[in-house]
Amino acid sequence: MSKQMKLAAYFNPTGHHVASWRHPRAQRDAHVNIEHYVEIARTAERAKFDMIFLADGNATRDADLAAISRSVQFVAHFEPLTLLSALAMVTSRIGLTGTASTTYNEPxxxxxxxxxxxxxxxxxxxxxxxxxxxxxxxxxxxRDRVxxxxxxxxxxxxxxxVVQGLWDSWDDDAFVRDTESGLFFEPDRMHYLNHKGAHFKVxxxxxxxxxxxxxPVMVxxxxxxxxxxxxxxxxxxIFSPHLNIPEAKAYYDDVKGRMAKYxxxxxxxxxxxxxxVVVAESDDKAAEDFNRLQSLIHPIVGREILSTMLGGVDLSPYPLDGPLPDFPPTNASRGHFDSIVAMAKRENLTIRQLGERCAGARGKNSIHGGVKxxxxxxxxxxxxxACDGFCVMPPYIPGQHDDFCNLVIPELQKRGLFRKEYEGATLRENLGLPRPVSRYKKR
Amino acid sequence: MSKQMKLAAYFNPTGHHVASWRHPRAQRDAHVNIEHYVEIARTAERAKFDMIFLADGNATRDADLAAISRSVQFVAHFEPLTLLSALAMVTSRIGLTGTASTTYNEPxxxxxxxxxxxxxxxxxxxxxxxxxxxxxxxxxxxRDRVxxxxxxxxxxxxxxxVVQGLWDSWDDDAFVRDTESGLFFEPDRMHYLNHKGAHFKVxxxxxxxxxxxxxPVMVxxxxxxxxxxxxxxxxxxIFSPHLNIPEAKAYYDDVKGRMAKYxxxxxxxxxxxxxxVVVAESDDKAAEDFNRLQSLIHPIVGREILSTMLGGVDLSPYPLDGPLPDFPPTNASRGHFDSIVAMAKRENLTIRQLGERCAGARGKNSIHGGVKxxxxxxxxxxxxxACDGFCVMPPYIPGQHDDFCNLVIPELQKRGLFRKEYEGATLRENLGLPRPVSRYKKR
Structure with missing residues (x-):
């Protein structure tokens, strides 16, 4: 069998597009609607997605209230780990991946x-x-500062x-549960990590x-x-942010090239x-739907999201219809910053246009068209x-999630590019990843 | 209708008794068996328990490995919040209550x-x-010390x-989700807490x-x-630890008496x-089952648990068949310490006997008998x-959980002491507690 894509389904509550919640085929109250998540998780599993993915942050997005109050992204919603645990009970094969910060948690x-x-x-x-x-x-x-x-x-x-060390605390066969002798676990199959480092003592x-x-699979x-x-x-x-094949391939080769040293x-x-992806029966219908979505973006929402994605630079002093001024790199994630600045220069976009572009797909690769x-x-x-598959971010949910599953997935399967059945029982098996051997077994 | 009891079902993996996992009617691998939890949660809901309760700690119990390796309590098991989220999906009426520490979390x-x-x-x-x-x-x-x-x-x-303040961040009617105007939430219905205290700045x-x-209900x-x-x-x-009516009543009156000032x-x-509770068809059968359970306790397990419950005092220098020596109060929870010391003196128990007693019910009130x-x-x-109900801790699970639900609950219902149907949709409604008004609505 030839190599097949791996696919993740990225679920922002009402969808990836900032105006998604205004689309008639989005679930407006998705941020607190568990039945919505049950439905979309099951749809993704029927389509044989490798995994669901939930992003996360530790604050309500902080910017102009006039902009935020017109958004649904990173305002107030389910916490990922509790939500994924709930979804575990209504699915049986799909992976359950969520974001958690290393900055404000304890390992x-x-x-x-x-x-x-x-x-x-x-x-x-x-x-x-x-x-x-x-x-x-x-x-x-x-904290007073980031x-x-x-x-x-x-x-x-x-x-x-530290986290991986803690996951190795118990050997796979530690729990013998021998009712006869009364031994619940073998003492020498339990391990103290005794980690002492610059940041943690565990x-x-x-x-x-x-x-x-x-x-668990590390993303x-x-x-x-x-x-x-x-x-x-x-x-x-890795969920990567690149917008075209050359950039994606350069990144792909670079990161994979660094793995040998580890x-x-x-x-x-x-x-x-x-x-x-906005998909429809025809390219025209998809363009129409995409334009409809873009038309739902409030003017000030675009500028605010662009500003956030650039690491919080204040764009309000610059004319909306002028070019993006030059900034030094900020404290933002470099991938985002570089991609946006490159796009602005390449396509000669104004702040308004760039804002609309970023607000829609929020700086991510966006495509609309018929199935082919x-x-x-x-x-x-x-x-x-240039990739091993995709992290699919439906612009509005459930509408475009359903359409992708019903239209694009069967086409990818027909081309032999995507599985028709799950290969294994665990996320790791479906992704073709080895099960890590405990550090205490590597001798 | 006369006043009725409120009941919580306290689920340690295989049960409250330290030797529970060796009992043939316990689920030995309960600590990682989600199907086990689904079953016992549904049983508790059919019996109309107010809530499930999961205890928690942030470490594997630390003591003599020879003792710990013969125990299942606080060794390695599901984390409560992920487990409760999962159980939310397979139940619809029962409350889901779990322990979380204020010492090692961020509000x-x-x-x-x-x-x-x-x-x-x-x-x-x-x-x-x-x-x-x-x-x-x-x-x-x-941390170097507690x-x-x-x-x-x-x-x-x-x-x-801080936590309650954060729960008030959004007014109940904050999210208007008006697709027409494009307003997702009313800005003046969102509130910054701006807390600055001795321990937290949020x-x-x-x-x-x-x-x-x-x-959520505060326990x-x-x-x-x-x-x-x-x-x-x-x-x-409150899940209180008292062993007899006078002590329980004194506690009850004291705590309720302190509420006026708040x-x-x-x-x-x-x-x-x-x-x-160990219940059976007759008092004799229950005694027999209880004695069987006690006989499954390994000698050194009893002493270790007693030692832990007293706050980590080292009991190994003292003869197992001698009395509990005098100790000054330790850093342990005072309720536990006082109850155990009082029991030892009252019943003139040796360390071995006290250890067995504590290891079995772990210092909690324990009763065995027929239904009546x-x-x-x-x-x-x-x-x-002396109480408003009970926190029922089945000594082994599912066996004694099933028996309590099948034998004791119907008897309590027959006496008019317990509900036959849930009164409300939320835990708060079933417990007869008011829904807190947001601090921003109290004018």
């Missing part, structure tokens, strides 16, 4: 929660490891190391048995040099560029070895 | 998770607020205040809408003076003493106004 607490989710779901958990860069988040955790990029990534590296053992998958999104290095060291899936097989990392156009586009990236 | 993170659980479960979440007193927990969170009792309770008070707003119940277990004060200020349910109605706090004896006992406490 012991986070290791427990993902290990628990992995047991609840029988091996379907994935952790998207991020650092938190928003000042609004710092203000919710008693730690700088290098500090955050230093902590993230050590955090990942003894262990974790009070959750070793996850079904050994470790990452870093675009900066530190982010790429962290990904090369730890990531098994003794890792490049096949054990799946790079999945984000893509927001969409499938061709996805195939072209995959055939160019 | 913003915890407020999110319980608010999310409350939305997922349509208003069935409860938070058992505790402080963490075990050195093993401190060692997992980079904070002292007063420090922990000072932090806990402020923690509760700006808000919470990035989860106001919980269905306003606040507490404090026996010390600080614990009682915290309970009087915040608790809506402007609270004593009926808005339900005090539920823990009770571990058990129901009479529960009724006597309730009639004496």
């Amino acid at each position: 012991y607490a986070l290791a427990r929660k993902f290990a628990s989710l992995d047991h609840i779901s029988h091996g379907r958990a994935g952790w998207n490891l991020v650092t938190s860069s928003q000042p609004a988040e710092a203000a919710n955790f008693g 730690a700088n990029h290098a500090e955050r990534y230093g902590r993230a590296h050590e955090f990942a190391e 003894r262990g053992p974790l009070n959750v048995p070793r996850p079904v998958q050994g470790y 990452q999104a870093g675009g900066s040099d530190e982010g790429r290095e962290l990904a090369a060291a730890y990531a098994e899936a 003794d890792r097989d490049p096949n054990h990392l799946k790079i999945l560029p984000g893509i927001s 156009k969409v499938a061709d586009y996805m195939e072209s990236w995959f055939a160019a070895n | 913003y993170a915890l407020a999110r998770k319980f608010a999310s659980l409350d939305h997922i479960s349509h208003g069935r979440a409860g938070w058992n607020l505790v402080t963490s007193s075990q050195p093993a927990e401190a060692a997992n969170f980079g 904070a002292n009792h007063a420090e922990r309770y000072g932090r806990a008070h402020e923690f509760a205040e 700006r808000g707003p919470l990035n989860v809408p106001r919980p269905v119940q306003g606040y 507490q277990a404090g026996g010390s003076d600080e614990g009682r004060e915290l309970a009087a200020a915040y608790a809506e349910a 402007d609270r109605d004593p009926n808005h706090l339900k005090i539920l003493p823990g009770i571990s 004896k058990v129901a009479d006992y529960m009724e006597s406490w309730f009639a004496a106004n």
Whole structure:
């Protein structure tokens, strides 16, 4: 069988598009509607998606209230780990991946929660490891400022190391539960981590048995040099932000090239560029729907989102119909910053146009078209070895999620580019990733 | 209708008794068996329990490995919040209450998770607020020592205040979701907390809408003076540890008496003493089953648990068959310490006997008997106004959980002491608690 794509379904409450909630085929109250999530999770599983993905932040997006009050993105919604645990009970095969910050969590607490989710779901958990860069988040955790990029990534590296160490606390066969002799676990199969590092001092053992998958699947999104290095060291899936094949391929080759130094097989990392798809029966119908969505963006929402994506630069002094001025790189994730600045220059966009573009797909790759156009586009990236699949971000949900599952998935399957049945029982098996051997078994 | 008991079902994985996992009617692998939890949660809901309760700690119990390896209690198991979120999807009426520490969490993170659980479960979440007193927990969170009792309770008070403040971040009617005008929420219905205290600095707003119940139900277990004060200020349910009616009644009257100073109605706090019941068709059969359970306790397990419950005093230098020596109060929860010391003196127990007693029911009230004896006992406490109901701790699960639901519940219902149908849709409604008004609506 030829190589097949891996696909993640990225669920923002009403969809990825900032005006999604105004679309008649979106679920307006999705942010607190559990039945909505049950429905879309089951649809994704029927379509054989590798995993659901939930993004996260630790604050309500902080900007002009006039803009935020017209948005649904990162305002107020379910917390990912509780939501994924709930969804574990109404699905049986699809992976359950969520974001959790290394900046404002403690590794012991986070290791427990993902290990628990992995047991609840029988091996379907994935952790998207991020650092938190928003000042609004710092203000919710008693910090006067956001730690700088290098500090955050230093902590993230050590955090990942501690979490994986804690997941190894119990050997897979530690719990013998021998009612006859009265021995519940073999004492020498329990391990103290005794970690002492620059950021953390953690003894262990974790009070959750070793996850079904050994470790939940490690997901990452870093675009900066530190982010790429962290990904090369730890990531098994990456949600990347690139907008065209050459950029995506350069990133793909660079990150996979860094893996050797960590003794890792490049096949054990799946790079999945984000893509927001409006699909319809024809290219025209899709364009019409996309334009309708764009028309629902409030003028000030675009500028606010652009400003946030650039790391909080204040765009209000500049004319909306003038070009993006030059800025030094900010404390924002470098991948986002560079992509947006490059797009502005390449297409000679004004702040208003760039804002609308970013507000719609929020800086992510966006395509609209009939089934053939969409499938061709996805195939072209995959055939160019610019990716291992995609992180599909439906612009509005459930409408475009349903359409992608009903229209695009069967076409990808027909082309042999996507599975018709799940290969395995765990997320790791479906992604073709090895089950990590415990550090205490590597002799 | 006369006053009725409120009942919580306290689920340790295989049961409350330390040797429970060796009993043939226990589920040995319960600590990682989600199907087990689905089954017992549904059984509890069919029996009309007010709520499920999951205890928690932030470490594997730290003591003699020879003892721990023969136990299942607080070794390695599901994390409560992920588990409760999962159980929300397989139940529809029963409350979902779990422990979370104020010592090693951040209020913003915890407020999110319980608010999310409350939305997922349509208003069935409860938070058992505790402080963490075990050195093993401190060692997992980079601390060299356990904070002292007063420090922990000072932090806990402020923690509760911040969490409730964050739950009020959004007015109940904040999200108008007006597709026509494009307004998702009314800006003046969102509130910054701007809390600055001795322990926390938290700006808000919470990035989860106001919980269905306003606040998830606040549960507490404090026996010390600080614990009682915290309970009087915040608790809506208490799981108390008393072993006889006079002690329970004194506690009941004391805590309810403290509520006036917080402007609270004593009926808005339900005090539920823990009770571990072995029930059978006859008193003799129940005694036989209880003795069987006790016979499964390994000798060194009893001493270790007694030692832990006394706050970590080293009992190994003292003869197993001698009396408990005098100790000054330790850093343990005072309720536990005082109850155990009182029991030892009252019944003139040796360390071995006391250890066995504590290891079995772990210092909690324990009764075995036929249906009439058990129901009479529960009724006597309730009639004496020593409690508002009970926190029922099945010694082994599912066996004794099933038996309690099948034998005792119908008898309590027949006596008019327990509901036959849920009164409301939310945990708060079933417990007869008011829905808190937002601080921003109190004018």
